[in-house]
Amino acid sequence: MSELISTAQSPWVDPHLHVWGWEIPVYLFLGGWTAGIMVLCGWALWKGQRDERPHATFSLASSGLFILAFAAISLGMLALFLDLEHKLFVWRLYVTFEPASPMSWGAWILILVYPVLLMGILLDPPLTLTNRVPQLVPLLKKLADNLTLRRITGLLAIGTGVALGIYTGILLSALGARPLWSSAILGPLFLFSGLSAAAAFAHWASPDQPEREYLAKIDNQFLASELAIVLLFLIGLTTSTEAHLQAAQLFLGGAYTAVFWVGVVGLGIVLPLIIQSLAVTHRVPHTPLAPVLVILGGLALRFVIVSAGQISHWSRL
Amino acid sequence: MARLGMVIDTVRCVGCMDCVVACKTENQTPEGMNRDWITYATRGRYPDLSLTIQSERCNHCDNPPCVHCCPTGASHVHDWGGMVQITREECIGCKACLASCPYDARYIHPDGYADKCTFCLHRVEKGEDPACVAVCPTHCMHFGDLDDPHSEVRKLLDSRRHHTVMPEAGTRPQIFFLE
Ligand code: SF4
Numbered sequence: 086m087s088e089l090i091s092t093a094q095s096p097w098v099d100p101h102l103h104v105w106g107w108e109i110p111v112y113l114f115l116g117g118w119t120a121g122i123m124v125l126c127g128w129a130l131w132k133g134q135r136d137e138r139p140h141a142t143f144s145l146a147s148s149g150l151f152i153l154a155f156a157a158i159s160l161g162m163l164a165l166f167l168d169l170e171h172k173l174f175v176w177r178l179y180v181t182f183e184p185a186s187p188m189s190w191g192a193w194i195l196i197l198v199y200p201v202l203l204m205g206i207l208l209d210p211p212l213t214l215t216n217r218v219p220q221l222v223p224l225l226k227k228l229a230d231n232l233t234l235r236r237i238t239g240l241l242a243i244g245t246g247v248a249l250g251i252y253t254g255i256l257l258s259a260l261g262a263r264p265l266w267s268s269a270i271l272g273p274l275f276l277f278s279g280l281s282a283a284a285a286f287a288h289w290a291s292p293d294q295p296e297r298e299y300l301a302k303i304d305n306q307f308l309a310s311e312l313a314i315v316l317l318f319l320i321g322l323t324t325s326t327e328a329h330l331q332a333a334q335l336f337l338g339g340a341y342t343a344v345f346w347v348g349v350v351g352l353g354i355v356l357p358l359i360i361q362s363l364a365v366t367h368r369v370p371h372t373p374l375a376p377v378l379v380i381l382g383g384l385a386l387r388f389v390i391v392s393a394g395q396i397s398h399w400s401r402l
Numbered sequence: 403m404a405r406l407g408m409v410i411d412t413v414r415c416v417g418c419m420d421c422v423v424a425c426k427t428e429n430q431t432p433e434g435m436n437r438d439w440i441t442y443a444t445r446g447r448y449p450d451l452s453l454t455i456q457s458e459r460c461n462h463c464d465n466p467p468c469v470h471c472c473p474t475g476a477s478h479v480h481d482w483g484g485m486v487q488i489t490r491e492e493c494i495g496c497k498a499c500l501a502s503c504p505y506d507a508r509y510i511h512p513d514g515y516a517d518k519c520t521f522c523l524h525r526v527e528k529g530e531d532p533a534c535v536a537v538c539p540t541h542c543m544h545f546g547d548l549d550d551p552h553s554e555v556r557k558l559l560d561s562r563r564h565h566t567v568m569p570e571a572g573t574r575p576q577i578f579f580l581e
């Protein structure tokens with residue numbers, strides 16, 4: 086037998102020692118969703134698409150989604166801020182760059198995200214802006230008519246979107262003490278989860294029927310990729326060291342098995358994939374059910390990974 | 403370059419927790435938070451059991467994940483002796499370092515910054531031993547420069563079998579336990 090008794094402080098005994106609560110998963114989800122919107126809308130801009138309606142809409146080539154992404158990432162940063170224990174010192178993030186720290190990369194990526202989102206909004210300014218500041222209209226029209234600018238903005242949005250999406254996963258993989266997280270595959274997993282949640286939302290919100298169909302189709306591809314990445318993630322853990330195997334056991338019979346397979350994989354990926362596959366082949370009508378499941382599944386994925394990761398440990402006996 | 407570390411004799415340690423109390427007194431750590439602790443590992447099959455008692459704390463790792471992941475540089479390797487330290491005024495309390503330490507050596511101080519064992523930097527700078535080493539009634543703890551071939555810690559490591567805690571985590575701990 087091997088038995089270890091420790092007098093060390095432990096978050097399982099003293100709740101005040103917990104590391105991360107709801108704030109971080111919410112932040113990671115909103116960051117991933119914003120990343121997905123940036124990639125999708127960036128792609129539309131890169132292709133030179135344009136929504137001819139006189140007001141901003143939720144189509145990919147308009148600015149409604151950029152505006153929502155702006156709000157989402159700001160809410161995410163608020164959640165992140167709420168998690169900080171030394172809030173007044175938050176500016177310390179921006180007086181240094183620590184190349185080994187994904188969190189430092191993230192802080193600077195977030196700074197890049199804002200101007201790109203703003204540019205996306207200005208290319209199709211909402212009426213509230215143009216009505217209030219009509220002097221801006223000629224300039225904004227000139228910007229919107231400039232195809233090169235649209236394409237460059239699109240490219241920038243794709244680039245920063247991918248960086249943001251991957252960073253939300255790499256943030257966790259760099260924390261080597263938690264075997265569940267020590268896999269770079271969390272980067273693509275969170276990116277694809279963000280893409281699928283963004284495509285699901287845009288499919289639901291888009292005013293164009295053909296675009297809705299298109300978004301449902303690519304959402305299916307994102308969901309299928311996400312499923313494959315989840316499986317690779319588990320294969321990677323189960324073929325590694327004992328500590329990683331134990332971490333995988335959290336999902337393979339351990340405490341998180343039901344919520345992971347039923348909530349995240351079943352309801353969040355497989356079921357909406359089936360519904361949307363039937364919908365794009367016109368065997369069932371499109372309903373908001375699948376998009377809602379995808380979005381909640383994306384949120385559940387962050388909660389499960391952040392929470393289970395904090396339990397996973399290197400074992401010392 | 404000096405490399406400060408600890409060598410602790412598990413054969414002598416009786417688990418009296420004097421080191422834990424000394425640290426709490428010396429560093430005035432808040433209620434419910436400790437920078438060092440004792441582990442009692444029992445192995446074998448009854449009646450052939452063996453007990454290993456260890457006084458543990460931050461390992462001042464040579465490959466410290468807590469330093470690598472810190473976004474502000476608050477967690478850093480001290481310019482003397484390789485000790486891992488935290489600059490309170492630079493810490494934003496993001497807890498990345500807590501999540502990255504395999505030994506759970508860190509906690510968030512009620513004032514908002516990450517905190518942990520400093521090897522009693524304020525004493526070591528004056529040439530004294532850390533408080534835990536100084537009070538140990540069995541003299542099982544030794545502190546010094548691991549790079550100095552004439553130091554007591556180096557001689558002990560060169561002459562006795564020893565281990566570190568969870569070396570497989572890849573952190574290269576600088577606290578060694580004699581067997
Ligand atoms: S024991 Fe933990 S806190 Fe101390 S240096 Fe190593 S990783 Fe950092």
Ligand code: SF4
Nearest residue numbers: 472493494496497499
């Ligand atoms: S809590 Fe403080 S010391 Fe730890 S990683 Fe964050 S800023 Fe650095």
